Amino acid sequence: xxxxxxxxxxxxxxxxxxxxxxxxxxxxxxxxxxxxxxxxxxxxxxxxxxxxxxxxxxxxxxxxxxxxxxxxxxxxxxxxxxxxxxxxxxxxxxxxxxxxxxxxxxxxxxxxxxxxxxxxxxxxxxxxxxxxxxxxxxxxxxxxxxxxxxxxxxxxxxxxxxxxxxxxxxxxxxxxxxxxxxxxxxxxxxxxxxxxx
Amino acid sequence: xxxxxxxxxxxxxxxxxxxxxxxxxxxxxxxxxxxxxxxxxxxxxxxxxxxxxxxxxxxxxxxxxxxxxxxxxxxxxxxxxxxxxxxxxxxxxxxxxxxxxxxxxxxxxxxxxxxxxxxxxxxxxxxxxxxxxxxxxxxxxxxxxxxxxxxxxxxxxxxxxxxxxxxxxxxxxxxxxxxxxxxxxxxxxxxxxxxxx
DNA sequence: CCTACCGATCGGTAGG
DNA sequence: CCTACCGATCGGTAGG
Numbered sequence: 207x208x209x210x211x212x213x214x215x216x217x218x219x220x221x222x223x224x225x226x227x228x229x230x231x232x233x234x235x236x237x238x239x240x241x242x243x244x245x246x247x248x249x250x251x252x253x254x255x256x257x258x259x260x261x262x263x264x265x266x267x268x269x270x271x272x273x274x275x276x277x278x279x280x281x282x283x284x285x286x287x288x289x290x291x292x293x294x295x296x297x298x299x300x301x302x303x304x305x306x307x308x309x310x311x312x313x314x315x316x317x318x319x320x321x322x323x324x325x326x327x328x329x330x331x332x333x334x335x336x337x338x339x340x341x342x343x344x345x346x347x348x349x350x351x352x353x354x355x356x357x358x359x360x361x362x363x364x365x366x367x368x369x370x371x372x373x374x375x376x377x378x379x380x381x382x383x384x385x386x387x388x389x390x391x392x393x394x395x396x397x398x399x400x401x402x403x
Numbered sequence: 404x405x406x407x408x409x410x411x412x413x414x415x416x417x418x419x420x421x422x423x424x425x426x427x428x429x430x431x432x433x434x435x436x437x438x439x440x441x442x443x444x445x446x447x448x449x450x451x452x453x454x455x456x457x458x459x460x461x462x463x464x465x466x467x468x469x470x471x472x473x474x475x476x477x478x479x480x481x482x483x484x485x486x487x488x489x490x491x492x493x494x495x496x497x498x499x500x501x502x503x504x505x506x507x508x509x510x511x512x513x514x515x516x517x518x519x520x521x522x523x524x525x526x527x528x529x530x531x532x533x534x535x536x537x538x539x540x541x542x543x544x545x546x547x548x549x550x551x552x553x554x555x556x557x558x559x560x561x562x563x564x565x566x567x568x569x570x571x572x573x574x575x576x577x578x579x580x581x582x583x584x585x586x587x588x589x590x591x592x593x594x595x596x597x598x599x600x
Numbered sequence: 601c602c603t604a605c606c607g608a609t610c611g612g613t614a615g616g
Numbered sequence: 617c618c619t620a621c622c623g624a625t626c627g628g629t630a631g632g
Contacts, residue, residue, distance in 0.1 A: 225509065227424035231611060243612080244617045252611065308505070312422065346586075352579050359560030360553040367552060382549050389543075390587035428627060440628080441601045449627065 210248045213238060215301075217255045222304045226256055226312040253314050256305070260313060263306040264324045266295045271331045281339030285391075286384055288335065289361065293380035296364050304365045329354050336391065345391045357387050407445045410435060412498075414452045419501045423453055423509040450511050453502070457510060460503040461521045463492045468528045478536030482588075483581055485532065486558065490577035493561050501562045526551050533588065542588045554584050 207215070216237055221229045231252060235242040249255055270291035278284045296303040310321050333354050339345035361383060368379065404412070413434055418426045428449060432439040446452055467488035475481045493500040507518050530551050536542035558580060565576065 225422060225424055227422055228509070230609080232609080241618060242610095243614095243619080243621095246612070247617065312425070348583070349579060352583060355560060355564060356557040356580065356583055359557045359563075363552060363556030366556075382546060383553065386545070386549065386553055386587050390583050427625080429625080438602060440603080440605095440630095443628070444601065 213245060213248045214255060214258060217249075218259050218305050219301045221256070221259075221309060222301050226252075226305075226309040256309060256313055257317050259302050259305050260310050260321055261317070261324075263295070263302055264321065264328075267292070267328050268324065270295060271328060274335075275331070281335055281342055281344055282388065284335045285339070285388065288332065289357075289384045289387065290377060290380040292361050293364060293383065294376050296362070297368060297370065297376035297379070300365060300368065300370065307362055307365050329358065332357065339391065344393060346393050348391065353391060356390075360387070410442060410445045411452060411455060414446075415456050415502050416498045418453070418456075418506060419498050423449075423502075423506040453506060453510055454514050456499050456502050457507050457518055458514075458521075460492070460499055461518065461525075464489070464525050465521065467492060468525060471532075472528070478532055478539055478541055479585065481532045482536070482585065485529065486554075486581045486584065487574060487577040489558050490561060490580065491573050493559070494565060494567065494573035494576070497562060497565065497567065504559055504562050526555065529554065536588065541590060543590050545588070550588060553587075557584070 213234075217229065217234050220234055220237060224230075224233070229252075231245055232242045235245055238245070271288065274284050274288045274291065278287060310318065313321055333350050336345060336350045336353050340347055340350070364379065368376075374382075410431075414426065414431050417431055417434060421430070426449075428442055429439045432442055435442070468485065471481050471485045471488065475484060507515065510518055530547045533542060533547045533550050537544055537547070561576065565573075571579075
């Protein structure tokens with residue numbers, strides 16, 4: 207790990223607890239065992255630290271969705287792999303994932319616009335997978351917008367509760383979430399309104 | 404609205420955009436048309452602003468769960484009302500709800516511990532409703548922990564996307580989310596694994 | 601609600 | 617990676 211990577215990793219770890227605004231270069235320096243001014247030999251600015259983590263994470267999700275669409279043609283299989291990949295990415299670096307989820311709001315104007323656009327594209331890709339499932343007759347004819355919101359929010363919540371030292375591996379978490387989600391999506395005729403009063 | 408309430412409301416609105424750490428008393432003062440020092444005639448400290456919004460919101464959820472358990476005895480009806488109430492509370496003040504969701508981490512040590520405990524209690528109440536549904540034979544024998552996480556994260560995501568000027572009223576949003584969630588929970592035998600490869 | 605001000609700290613630069 | 621330092625700003629207080 208280069209010195210620059212060490213600085214970034216420590217910064218992200220501290221950002222997770224203090225937030226972007228709450229992280230000071232002096233605290234970061236102290237944790238690295240150097241003076242605040244020395245940080246600027248490795249990074250350009252505090253903003254750059256945030257931009258790097260946000261766009262590196264976004265890149266991983268972009269690649270995942272490309273791979274999924276490359277490998278599978280069936281909606282349920284696409285969805286299963288995308289959920290598995292999404293969970294894997296989040297769990298592979300929980301510090302970075304948490305900062306990615308919470309702190310993108312504090313990106314400088316220009317890169318924030320870019321970031322939101324990338325996220326929108328990702329959401330659209332998922333929406334298309336769900337629409338495919340509906341068209342193929344596998345999924346219920348539900349509102350795809352709400353389905354995407356519900357799916358992504360439950361997946362992304364992983365950063366709030368997942369414990370890497372707990373009993374469940376990321377793939378096992380992905381399986382449980384997939385089962386819950388796909389059941390809500392799947393076609394069924396007898397689910398109309400027969401839950402007794 | 405008292406002057407103190409005006410100060411709080413403006414502070415919460417600004418906190419939504421800048422975060423707790425990013426909100427400065429000088430910006431708040433400017434938006435109120437007064438000097439920074441004058442704010443302290445209405446509030447005790449910046450921390451107090453955050454504590455007030457977090458605990459007022461928490462109180463609303465506490466009341467809701469008490470009412471739900473008071474009125475209904477059936478798990479599906481309890482769940483339906485609780486989801487409706489949860490969505491109603493979030494949508495009734497989106498600024499406060501957003502700050503409640505994002506900024507509780509920055510509560511001072513003591514009140515943060517209290518806050519997390521209250522949230523845990525709320526989660527436990529929902530868990531018990533789901534367990535009741537399983538015991539009554541309405542819900543699938545799923546992992547209640549994951550069900551609670553999935554339900555709450557999809558409900559709470561409302562603060563990220565709900566537009567009060569959009570076409571959907573809070574009750575309509577609640578209905579859509581309830582339908583999605585309850586279908587994932589409901590008992591079914593033919594959903595084992597028959598989604599074709 | 602104001603003026604005047606406190607000590608502390610901020611992100612960052614110059615020059616070595 | 618350091619010393620030395622910049623101008624700006626921070627949350628908050630005293631005293632009116």
